[in-house]
Each structure stands twice: as structure tokens, then as C-alpha cells.
Amino acid sequence: MEGSMTPTQPMRSGGFWAEAWRRYRRRPLALAALVFVGWLAVVALFAPAIAGTKPVLCRYKGHLYAPCLAFFDRRLEPAVFARDRFRGTYPQNLKEKDPDSWAIWPLFFQDPYRAVRENEWPGRPANPARDEGHPSASHPFGTDQYGVDVLAKMVHGTTVALLVGFVSMGLAGTIGIVIGALGGYCGGWVDMVTSRFTEIVMCIPTLVLILALTAIIEKPSIWKTMAIIGATGWTGIARLTRGEFLRLRQSEFVMAARAAGAGPVRIMLRHILPNALAPILVPITFGIASAILTESALSFLGFGPPPPSASWGSLLNDARSNYSMWWLVVFPGLAIFLTVLSYNLIGEGLQEATDPRLREARK
Amino acid sequence: MTAPLVEVEQLQTYFPIRRGLLRRVVGNVQAVDGVSFSIARGKTLGLVGESGCGKTTVGRSILRLVEPTGGRVAFDGLAVRDLRGRDLRNLRRRMQVVFQDPYGSLNPRMTVRALIEEGLIIHGLGSARERVDRVVRAMERTGLSRQALERYPHEFSGGQRQRIAIARALVLEPDFLVLDEPISALDLSIQAQVVNLLIELREQLGLTYLFISHDLSVVEHVSDEVAVMYLGRIVERATAAALYAQPLHPYTLALFSAVPTVDPARRRRRIVLVGDVPSPSNPPRGCRFHPRCPLAESVCREVDPPMVSLPEHAVHCHVAARELARSGGNASVAAATIAALLADRATPPTATLSPG
Numbered sequence: 001m002e003g004s005m006t007p008t009q010p011m012r013s014g015g016f017w018a019e020a021w022r023r024y025r026r027r028p029l030a031l032a033a034l035v036f037v038g039w040l041a042v043v044a045l046f047a048p049a050i051a052g053t054k055p056v057l058c059r060y061k062g063h064l065y066a067p068c069l070a071f072f073d074r075r076l077e078p079a080v081f082a083r084d085r086f087r088g089t090y091p092q093n094l095k096e097k098d099p100d101s102w103a104i105w106p107l108f109f110q111d112p113y114r115a116v117r118e119n120e121w122p123g124r125p126a127n128p129a130r131d132e133g134h135p136s137a138s139h140p141f142g143t144d145q146y147g148v149d150v151l152a153k154m155v156h157g158t159t160v161a162l163l164v165g166f167v168s169m170g171l172a173g174t175i176g177i178v179i180g181a182l183g184g185y186c187g188g189w190v191d192m193v194t195s196r197f198t199e200i201v202m203c204i205p206t207l208v209l210i211l212a213l214t215a216i217i218e219k220p221s222i223w224k225t226m227a228i229i230g231a232t233g234w235t236g237i238a239r240l241t242r243g244e245f246l247r248l249r250q251s252e253f254v255m256a257a258r259a260a261g262a263g264p265v266r267i268m269l270r271h272i273l274p275n276a277l278a279p280i281l282v283p284i285t286f287g288i289a290s291a292i293l294t295e296s297a298l299s300f301l302g303f304g305p306p307p308p309s310a311s312w313g314s315l316l317n318d319a320r321s322n323y324s325m326w327w328l329v330v331f332p333g334l335a336i337f338l339t340v341l342s343y344n345l346i347g348e349g350l351q352e353a354t355d356p357r358l359r360e361a362r363k
Numbered sequence: 364m365t366a367p368l369v370e371v372e373q374l375q376t377y378f379p380i381r382r383g384l385l386r387r388v389v390g391n392v393q394a395v396d397g398v399s400f401s402i403a404r405g406k407t408l409g410l411v412g413e414s415g416c417g418k419t420t421v422g423r424s425i426l427r428l429v430e431p432t433g434g435r436v437a438f439d440g441l442a443v444r445d446l447r448g449r450d451l452r453n454l455r456r457r458m459q460v461v462f463q464d465p466y467g468s469l470n471p472r473m474t475v476r477a478l479i480e481e482g483l484i485i486h487g488l489g490s491a492r493e494r495v496d497r498v499v500r501a502m503e504r505t506g507l508s509r510q511a512l513e514r515y516p517h518e519f520s521g522g523q524r525q526r527i528a529i530a531r532a533l534v535l536e537p538d539f540l541v542l543d544e545p546i547s548a549l550d551l552s553i554q555a556q557v558v559n560l561l562i563e564l565r566e567q568l569g570l571t572y573l574f575i576s577h578d579l580s581v582v583e584h585v586s587d588e589v590a591v592m593y594l595g596r597i598v599e600r601a602t603a604a605a606l607y608a609q610p611l612h613p614y615t616l617a618l619f620s621a622v623p624t625v626d627p628a629r630r631r632r633r634i635v636l637v638g639d640v641p642s643p644s645n646p647p648r649g650c651r652f653h654p655r656c657p658l659a660e661s662v663c664r665e666v667d668p669p670m671v672s673l674p675e676h677a678v679h680c681h682v683a684a685r686e687l688a689r690s691g692g693n694a695s696v697a698a699a700t701i702a703a704l705l706a707d708r709a710t711p712p713t714a715t716l717s718p719g
Contacts, residue, residue, distance in 0.1 A: 015515055016472055252468040255428055256531070260482040261455040270481075274472040 023353040030349025033342035044158040051108040051152035058103035112156035115147030142327035153310045160311040164295040165288035171230025180241025202235040214303045222305035244276035278354035285347035289340040367401035368571045374398045375433035376424045392644045394420040396595040407572040409586030417595040418575045422541040459532035463544035465524035469516040476512040482535045501534040522553035539571045591615045594651045601676040609698035611683040657708040658682045
């Protein structure tokens with residue numbers, strides 16, 4: 001009971017997202033999935049320092065360099081090493097050409113794009129190729145038929161796996177929210193046009209559409225693949241956004257905002273979108289999982305980004321030619337499975353944490 | 364008498380019913396059909412009626428939250444229905460609204476401060492610091508403490524939320540408030556507090572209210588004038604004192620008879636209406652109340668009753684018009700006759716279930 005002029009202290013609690021996080025934390029599996037994805041992000045960010053053949057940091061002829069950045073973009077390789085004819089092999093060249101040089105090496109000396117040759121690393125034999133490359137102490141996940149280390153490939157493939165998810169769903173989310181919001185808020189012929197357009201895109205099987213678009217594109221790259229996945233994956237998000245906007249447009253707080261004089265842009269961005277975001281975020285999370293799967297499928301079919309972008313799916317593709325090399329299937333397959341599972345668990349956790357019906361039940 | 368602040372003439376709000384693939388209009392829900400009234404500055408008009416009779420739509424049409432299909436609405440001499448853009452926005456600062464459900468009318472993602480401040484931002488009133496001052500002043504007016512500023516609506520009880528909603532309406536310093544069932548969703552003990560707060564604010568700030576409710580005793584307490592609505596029309600309008608002392612329309616009588624009272628002297632015979640409210644998409648010919656009216660005559664089925672006006676009382680009813688003419692315009696005699704007639708003819712409560 002409240003006093004008329006002395007309001008009681010309301011129960012203290014944070015905003016909606018603080019509350020959602022509090023509920024999310026109570027789900028150990030969802031939390032573990034979040035930790036796993038966070039760990040993948042760290043791996044992706046530090047991939048060249050984890051596995052590679054280029055020094056993380058080295059001092060050469062009086063200057064400091066970080067040649068490992070070349071794994072992100074070839075242009076980042078310091079020009080001095082090309083002039084001095086290193087040809088991509090650092091350990092011996094550094095010592096021979098500048099005896100005073102020093103270097104910090106990656107944790108795991110293996111290259112994701114080529115086999116390490118004999119004595120490239122002091123005392124290390126050449127990578128085994130083909131059937132001999134099964135997992136061993138020096139190659140925990142084995143090597144592929146050209147002798148390229150699978151672990152190194154997978155570490156560098158993490159970037160692709162994460163980027164595919166975020167970039168393509170970022171694009172799909174943007175398209176979907178804009179189209180859905182316009183249709184749901186404006187109604188009338190705008191809704192008619194956007195809804196029919198969404199349905200038409202939906203009718204075309206996604207993988208067929210992606211394959212067709214991939215065939216048209218000149219010079220395929222990982223970015224173009226992401227763009228294609230994003231440009232075809234927005235339909236579900238658009239439909240859900242439309243529904244949420246349609247529902248919230250009728251709500252009394254939107255009516256109250258209109259009574260205060262708020263315009264349509266303000267109502268959409270400030271009143272409807274924040275309330276619609278939680279339910280939209282759930283399919284986006286699931287979308288990230290399916291984008292990773294789609295990219296893997298494309299790479300497996302050989303329509304993925306061309307080398308040298310290492311993706312987990314392309315490892316599976318390599319496995320196709322030689323079934324005796326089981327390690328080419330098991331490890332990348334496991335990585336894809338765990339990542340997709342994690343995103344699904346995160347999506348589910350998000351749903352449980354933000355679903356208003358479950359919140360009511362808690363009260 | 365000064366010019367009324369709000370004048371509504373023949374207000375009509377229809378909602379189209381669309382069907383089929385091409386969304387063709389196949390009919391209209393005649394939510395409000397020819398409603399007229401006026402409210403003088405500083406006065407309160409109570410609008411009563413059962414659910415679905417269109418009283419909420421009247422309020423929203425005046426505020427242009429739904430677009431009326433016909434009629435005239437004037438606010439302080441401005442033709443509300445013709446306003447566009449900036450003029451409409453300026454008008455919205457002067458007329459505000461408090462909704463029924465304080466759980467639905469406050470955006471759950473905004474803090475109390477953001478909720479109340481928003482109107483000021485939209486209308487570009489004051490600097491950031493002045494705005495906070497105004498927000499705090501509005502909150503103190505409604506009995507909220509400044510500590511509530513950075514909290515979210517879900518942290519408050521229903522009564523406190525309604526205070527937030529009232530503060531949000533007041534911060535723009537409006538002249539006119541539409542109170543759309545502001546207490547119906549609240550606990551009984553809190554209803555009185557909020558009603559008293561509203562009366563207090565009216566006295567302090569010289570506000571004009573349109574008080575929409577289905578609670579007859581609260582309306583009597585708050586209003587200067589009361590209008591009774593049935594199926595999109597006003598059936599009777601009078602000063603609160605006149606209406607409660609001498610109700611003339613059979614529907615008004617039936618409504619009053621449904622109000623529980625503790626005073627045995629005031630206790631009336633319960634008049635139970637038979638049947639349901641007809642659909643507003645297909646209202647009956649003649650008097651809209653005739654299918655349920657115990658006093659209905661053949662003329663009621665054919666002719667829409669015109670308004671009969673006394674100085675403080677107006678009613679749309681053939682029977683009431685006849686009784687008034689017979690008694691020479693004496694409302695209390697006519698009211699007594701109609702009440703007696705109703706008591707005679709109304710179905711006894713044991714025979715049927717009471718609708719609603």
C-alpha cells in the first residue's frame with residue numbers, strides 16, 4: 001500500500017537489459033556458450049600469434065617489425081623482408097642476414113597456407129603429407145594432403161567463421177529491420193509492397209539463390225560470400241520485425257508518445273524499436289548459426305571463398321577426396337558443430353531471458 | 364459565460380472493416396456517431412457508458428489520436444481537425460491524455476525521467492537543466508519523489524505508475540486533460556487517492572477535464588456535467604446534480620440501478636436489461652436503445668429521437684419527451700413517472716442473467 005504524499009520506496013532493479021543479463025547468467029549452458037564464442041573471438045583476433053610462421057614481433061637491422069600481421073592482409077608484410085629475399089621463411093633468414101636480430105615466435109610454428117619444410121624450424125622435419133599426416137604430437141589435428149597443418153588452418157579459419165556470422169547477419173539484420181519496420185509501422189500499400197517482396201524472396205530456396213549469385217559474381221571473395229548470405233537471409237527477421245511493429249504501434253505508450261507530439265521517426269526509433277529488439281535479436285542469433293553452416297556448406301561444395309581464405313568448410317571439402325584422412329572431417333566438423341551449437345544456445349538463453357511471458361511468470 | 368474551451372459538434376468516428384484479398388471496405392464500425400458537447404474552461408465533463416460504447420474513441424478523436432470521419436472539434440477556437448504539422452504539435456502541448464492502463468501506457472524501456480521529459484524535448488522547451496527542474500516539479504505535484512527519476516516503470520505499483528502518467532501529462536502545462544478511465548485499472552484503495560489528486564490538480568492549475576469512466580459514483584464526485592453514452596451516441600446530458608437527481612433516459616436509469624449503494628434510502632429496484640448491446644457496425648434503426656429498452660414503443664423502432672432540452676438537462680428519448688411535455692417541463696415529475704414505468708415493466712432479476 002502506498003501513502004498519498006510519501007511514496008514508498010519502489011523495489012530497486014536495473015533496466016531491461018540489466019534484468020535480462022541477470023536472468024541469462026542463471027543458465028549455465030547459455031553462459032558456457034557465450035564464453036566459448038568469446039574464446040573463439042580471442043582466437044580469431046590473435047590467430048597469427050597462436051599459429052603461424054612469421055614472428056609476432058622481431059628486431060631486424062635496428063628496426064622493430066610485426067610480420068605476423070601479414071596474415072590479416074598481405075600488404076602489412078614489411079617491405080624490407082621482400083627486398084632481403086626472405087621468401088616467407090623467417091627463422092633461418094633472420095639469423096643469417098642479421099646475427100643481432102631477435103624475434104618472438106607464435107605459440108605454434110605452423111603455416112595455415114603451406115607445408116612447413118624440413119629444417120625451416122631448427123631440427124623440425126618436414127610436414128608429412130597425404131595419409132601419413134594423421135594426428136601426432138607435432139600436429140595435434142594432423143595435416144592435409146599437401147602437408148598443411150590442420151590446427152593452423154583451423155585457428156586461422158576462426159576469423160572466417162566469426163566474420164561470416166557477424167557480417168552477414170549484421171547486413172541481414174539491417175535490411176530485415178528496415179523493411180519490417182517500414183511495413184509494420186506504415187501499413188497500407190507500403191506494407192503490401194514490403195510484405196510481398198519479402199514473400200517472393202522467401203519463396204526462392206536460399207542455397208539455390210546463393211549458388212546462383214555466387215556463379216554471377218566475378219572474383220569471389222569471403223566478403224562477397226558474406227554479402228550474399230546477408231542479402232538472402234533477412235526475410236525471417238523482416239517478418240518478425242513487421243509483426244512486432246504492428247503490435248507495438250497499437251500500444252498505449254505509442255499512443256501517449258503521439259499525444260505528446262512525437263513524430264514517426266521518433267516513435268519508431270525511441271519507442272517501438274527498443275521494445276522490439278529483444279525478440280528480433282533471437283532470430284538474428286540463430287541466423288548467425290545458420291550463416292556459419294551455410295558458409296561451410298558453400299565451401300564444402302567448392303563455391304566458397306577461394307584460397308588463401310581458410311575456412312572450416314573448405315577443410316571438409318579437402319576431406320572429400322580422401323576418406324581415409326578422417327581427421328580432416330572430425331576436427332573441423334567438431335568446430336563447426338560446437339560453434340553453431342553455441343549460437344543456438346545463446347539464442348535460446350536470450351529468448352528465455354527476454355521473453356515477457358516468462359517474466360510475468362517470475363513475478 | 365465565457366466561450367467553452369472544448370466544443371464538439373456532431374463528431375463521427377467510423378472504423379472501416381476490410382475483408383478479402385483486396386482489403387475492400389465492406390462496412391464501418393460506427394464507434395462514435397454524432398456526438399456533441401462542450402466543456403467550459405476549468406470545468407469537468409464526465410463521460411459514462413458501458414464498455415464498447417465509444418467513450419474512449421470520443422477522447423481519442425478530440426486528441427486526433429484517431430482521425431474522426433466527420434463533425435467539428437474546436438479547442439479554444441481552433442478547428443482541431445484542420446490542423447497539420449507544427450500547428451497540430453503546438454495543440455498537442457495544450458491537450459494531454461492519461462490512459463486507463465498505467466502498465467501499457469508507460470514505455471517499459473524508458474526511465475521515469477525520460478518518460479516525463481520526452482514531451483519537453485519534442486516541443487523544444489527549456490535547456491537540459493531547466494527540463495530536469497520541470498520534470499521534478501511535475502513529479503512533486505503528483506506526489507512522486509525525486510528519487511524516482513532514474514527508475515523504470517516496472518519498479519512501481521499501479522497507483523504510482525498512474526502518478527507518473529499524470530506527471531507526464533502535466534509537464535507540458537496543458538489546459539485540457541482527457542482522462543481515459545484513469546482509475547479503472549487501480550486498486551480500490553488507490554482509486555480515491557488518484558481521484559483526489561486529480562481534483563486537487565484541477566483546482567491548483569485551473570485545468571479542464573474530460574473524465575471518461577464507467578464508474579458512476581466517481582463521475583458524480585468529479586464532474587460538473589455528465590454525458591451518458593450508448594452505442595456511439597450521447598443519450599442524456601445534464602449537470603451532475605440534475606442527472607443524478609432526475610435521470611430521464613431509461614438507459615441512464617438502468618445504469619444507476621446497477622450501482623451498489625450502502626444507503627438503503629437510495630437503494631433502487633434493479634433494472635435488468637435484456638439482451639446484448641447491438642453491434643456498432645450495424646446499429647438498429649430508430650432509437651439505438653430500443654431493442655433493449657423496457658419502455659420501447661413503435662415510434663422508437665422507427666424514428667431517431669431528437670434532443671429535448673431543459674435548462675440543465677438534455678435527453679434523446681421519445682418517452683422522456685412525452686413525459687416532459689405532459690408535466691410541463693418539470694424534470695423531477697417526468698423522472699419519477701419514467702422510473703415508475705420502468706419498475707413496472709423491467710424484467711425481474713431472477714428471470715434472466717444480467718448482461719455485463
